[in-house]
Amino acid sequence: xxxxxxxxxxxxxxxxxxxxxxxxxxxxxxxxxxxxxxxxxxxxxxxxxxxxxxxxxxxxxxxxxxxxxxxxxxxxxxxxxxxxxxxxxxxxxxxxxxxxxxxxxxxxxxxxxxxxxxxxxxxxxxxxxxxxxxxxxxxxxxxxxxxxxxxxxxxxxxxxxxxxxxxxxxxxxxxxxxxxxxxxxxxxxxxxxxxxxxxxxxxxxxxxxxxxxxxxxxxxxx
Amino acid sequence: xxxxxxxxxxxxxxxxxxxxxxxxxxxxxxxxxxxxxxxxxxxxxxxxxxxxxxxxxxxxxxxxxxxxxxxxxxxxxxxxxxxxxxxxxxxxxxxxxxxxxxxxxxxxxxx
Numbered sequence: 395x396x397x398x399x400x401x402x403x404x405x406x407x408x409x410x411x412x413x414x415x416x417x418x419x420x421x422x423x424x425x426x427x428x429x430x431x432x433x434x435x436x437x438x439x440x441x442x443x444x445x446x447x448x449x450x451x452x453x454x455x456x457x458x459x460x461x462x463x464x465x466x467x468x469x470x471x472x473x474x475x476x477x478x479x480x481x482x483x484x485x486x487x488x489x490x491x492x493x494x495x496x497x498x499x500x501x502x503x504x505x506x507x508x509x510x511x512x513x514x515x516x517x518x519x520x521x522x523x524x525x526x527x528x529x530x531x532x533x534x535x536x537x538x539x540x541x542x543x544x545x546x547x548x549x550x551x552x553x554x555x556x557x558x559x560x561x562x563x564x565x566x567x568x569x570x571x572x573x574x575x576x577x578x579x580x581x582x583x584x585x586x587x588x589x590x591x592x593x594x595x596x597x598x599x600x601x602x603x604x605x606x607x608x609x610x611x612x613x614x615x616x
Numbered sequence: 617x618x619x620x621x622x623x624x625x626x627x628x629x630x631x632x633x634x635x636x637x638x639x640x641x642x643x644x645x646x647x648x649x650x651x652x653x654x655x656x657x658x659x660x661x662x663x664x665x666x667x668x669x670x671x672x673x674x675x676x677x678x679x680x681x682x683x684x685x686x687x688x689x690x691x692x693x694x695x696x697x698x699x700x701x702x703x704x705x706x707x708x709x710x711x712x713x714x715x716x717x718x719x720x721x722x723x724x725x726x727x
Contacts, residue, residue, distance in 0.1 A: 441638035
């Protein structure tokens with residue numbers, strides 16, 4: 395089974411050419427951080443409520459990235475909520491020392507698992523570009539099917555599917571999977587699902603905050 | 617958390633006493649799964665003495681309700697304390713899993 399941060403990377407790729415869908419750096423960092431916290435929560439290492447995020451088990455998961463983040467949270471002596479952790483860890487993810495570590499770890503694992511392949515290409519004879527074409531399309535198709543099954547039914551959803559939909563929604567990927575008419579049809583269901591995962595909810599709030607701040611800054615610039 | 621089970625005429629009532637969090641949620645899931653697996657798919661979770669629910673607790677409530685639904689039955693919650701009810705309302709769970717003030721009302725809902 396893929397982790398949430400791996401699944402979201404798969405869904406962010408154009409399968410034909412292996413390039414990424416356009417998602418802002420700030421949004422992606424927060425979404426990937428939220429995905430890692432969801433991975434830790436589903437591995438029963440952390441737990442959350444509206445006021446706090448707590449470590450409940452420091453036993454390593456065996457995934458180096460998750461274990462690094464788990465140790466980072468466990469080392470903090472003060473109390474903080476999920477939103478604060480998403481903002482703190484995503485700022486670290488954006489810092490020069492750790493830039494892109496979550497996404498690179500996810501892509502490396504997906505290449506190892508045989509889901510993607512890594513291709514280095516030159517364009518204009520000088521610039522290098524890295525692409526990740528999909529080798530095993532079943533993983534992406536299966537994730538999209540799970541999302542569709544939840545959105546287009548009234549059945550009680552599986553918590554993993556709820557978390558995945560929160561991630562996909564926060565990166566605006568639903569618009570690449572479904573038509574506008576389909577999304578309009580299931581908008582009440584999307585609205586229902588996006589509230590159901592407490593980490594997903596805080597991640598969406600953190601993304602909305604940063605997008606609002608950027609929009610205000612841009613309005614003052616021009 | 618103390619988990620007690622009693623079988624009524626129309627459903628199984630599972631009483632939860634204590635905190636439903638990442639430490640206790642696996643036990644609740646295990647107990648409810650065992651009930652569903654033996655064919656009792658109408659379940660009332662009596663949460664009158666449940667003092668706290670975390671995100672891990674919410675996930676287990678969802679899993680239990682889903683398992684009952686998949687078995688052709690239904691799970692309802694009774695007697696939530698105001699703090700727990702507000703967490704379920706904030707996350708919209710009360711629109712997916714029926715929440716009732718009393719066990720009698722919850723029993724009527726699953727029967």
